Amino acid sequence: MMRISHTDWIADLENTWLDSLGPFQLLLLTLVVISTLTAFFLVAHVMMLMLVRNRRKRWADALQARIEDGIAIWLAGDYSIRELTSTFQEEIKKEPRARKTILNVIFATSKLFRQEGQATLRQLLTGLNLHQLCYKLLKNRHWYQQAYATQIIGQLQLEQALPLLKLKLKTKKSTLRLELITAMIALGDQSWLQEIDYTSTHLSDWEQIVLLERFRRLNADQLPPFEIWLTSAHTDWVLFGVRLCRHFNRFDQVPELGNLLQHPNIRVQMAVLDALDYLSPPEAIPFLVRFMHEATGDLLRTTLRVLGNQGDPELVKLIAPYATHADSTVQFSALSALKEVGLTEIELRQLSSDPRYIDHLFDPKLQ
């Protein structure tokens, strides 16, 4: 019956509507139907999302409160780890989805503890077999699930996962790679250093910021031997090495840093200037003076500033010629450096052809 009426309908359409644009009418009709159905589906899905979200949230909030209470009682000493495990196992038995929530809470709680507390939480995790869930997530096809599992593995130091982590290190997803490196550092494994040459020729500034922040939390003896990156074939790793030398006050690396002023990459050169400015060792002055004679533009301006910050009066005669440089921005940097070295306002006015530079330099509101 349905089939016949459908055919009739099409025939009717062809008889009454079809002329030279006939096929397009059918196309348009199809588009109307598809658009309308899609719109209905989307609206229905949005409404369903709204309902489910509210219901799930209520359930998850209640479960989370129970788990947190359980952990609080255990921390207070009123629960043994066995009692806590059996309480959580009951929750999992009632609703298997509770495993993920329990994992989340244990992970969040572990961030509040240092080594000893984490060992007990690790025991709880393995007691509930949730470490298997981590390994399963690590094999998930979505990178963000893998990254989440990696975070937990690193935080709770699940050493058995190390081979799996190493396998993943070749990923192109930088967020996951950072989590893997962090987890491997936490597990005391530095084999990722050897992997760099094969897998990570690039290291963005963002990755450097994240890694630096994580290195800052480590003890000095846990830090990777970053000075070897100063001679890396990959510019990004040289740059990171320079930045780490600056951050961790590696005065012993000043000669290597000075030599890196000859590196062909301007970002490395700027980072070296920044490091030498921060460390301010007198041994850096010969490198800086030599570089000042070769540099142009931004590099020259920065070098003048760094030399000025050294505060060595001997530098006056070397910097002074730049106060009459053809580039006005270089002139300004040179005058600023000379002021830092100790020249007075009157002496600088004699050197400069433009009094506005000196007005700017000695304006107390601009200091």
Added chain:
Amino acid sequence: MSISFWADMLSYIFLVYTLMLMLIYVVSALASYRVIRNHVAETSFVDFRQILTSPLSPKISIIAPAYNEALNIVDNAKSLLALEYPNFEVVIVNDGSKDETLQRLIDAYKLEKTSFLVQQQVECKEIIGVYKARDEAVSHLTVVDKRNGGKSDALNAGINVCAGQLFACIDVDCILERDALLRMIKPFLEETDQKVIATGGVIRLANDCIISDGRLIEINVPRNLIARAQVLEYMRAFLLSRVAWANINGLLLISGALGLFDKQTVVEAGGYSHKTVGEDMELVMRMRRMMEERKQPYAVRYIPDPLCWTEGPTRWDILGRQRNRWTRGLMDCLKFHKKVFFNPDYRVMGMISYPFWFLYEWLAPIIESLGLIFSIILWILDIINGSSFWLLLATVYSYAVCLSCMAIWVDQKTYLQYRSKRDLGRLLLIALIEPFFYHPFTVYSSIMGNIDYLRGKKGWGSMTRQGLSKPATPTPSS
């Protein structure tokens, strides 16, 4: 050849054009959703506070031009100064305001005129004074007083004064999310193979939202129908289109309300142009052209997170003036950079982005209007295929509603900005009725923009705003 032959031919052209446009929108919507979902997942792993404590964070200058903003300027400056970022300065440029904009700032922050030496890197009108605060707590505030020269001129003055490697240009009356800079800096830090020259962020409408102390407290769908239709329009544009364009590195427009730029590239490109009212789009196009001509790898990125909240027009006349200006700006940009049209030397920009903007952003209202006129003529001549006409209308309408529903769905699946049933209902209602009253008006305004452009009209026209700085609704206990 008969009239009906030509009528058929034209019908085919209109039809193919419409179908192509629909196809492009659907492809871009699906691509955008994929990108946004990935972005949201990635962001959940990012602790933006790491940038706050990092010595590697580059300096950012926020440039906010102000013209006759005396009413809200102090609150707006306060909001900008409270942004989360370790190393930034706020440069407010008083563009020759006729009211007390400058004096209010001087009084509020105890500013003093300095001997600041301005390096003229890009063209701008005379700078009368540069003011800094005595108070250390606001030492990152600089106020520039200059002769009136328009928004682009004020932005150029800000570029000449600012010290950051990157600068953010923002409308002073916008409300920025506290972590907007932390999020927008990330694309600049992530790239290693190419230089990121600019990043844009999503703009949303703040009409009827509750704002207190320069912070957004509660997000609501506006009661005013014009503003509500714009909410949906912005969602469609930002969630379903720009993200996809950025993904293929084809973005030509970064909204003037919020954009972060590499200062060196902007200076080398010559700064903002004084010759157009579409200075935001023109700058991005010029920067891209420069990079393409130099054969330097570059990218223009886009953050799909809602970072900036602005007030949309609530009156037809103001909305009309805004759309008229947008059309004139677009026409300027297309005219200035016509060299790139289907020019393979400019790769994505020349072969995809520019042709899209030409064919589907500038021409679309014209084609739509011509289609309507064409249908009326056919009706008068009694040679119209009525069923085709109504089917075409039904297709366009159902498709428009479907696209709006998709924007709402993407928002619900990702950022969930409108949570209540009431807001959802309002959005769905406007999705159903907007094609009947709002869309025709924007098409009309765009046509008027074309006419005004041909008449040689310049300038912004007055843009009256009601102001966003509403206090939060007091609680009974207070």
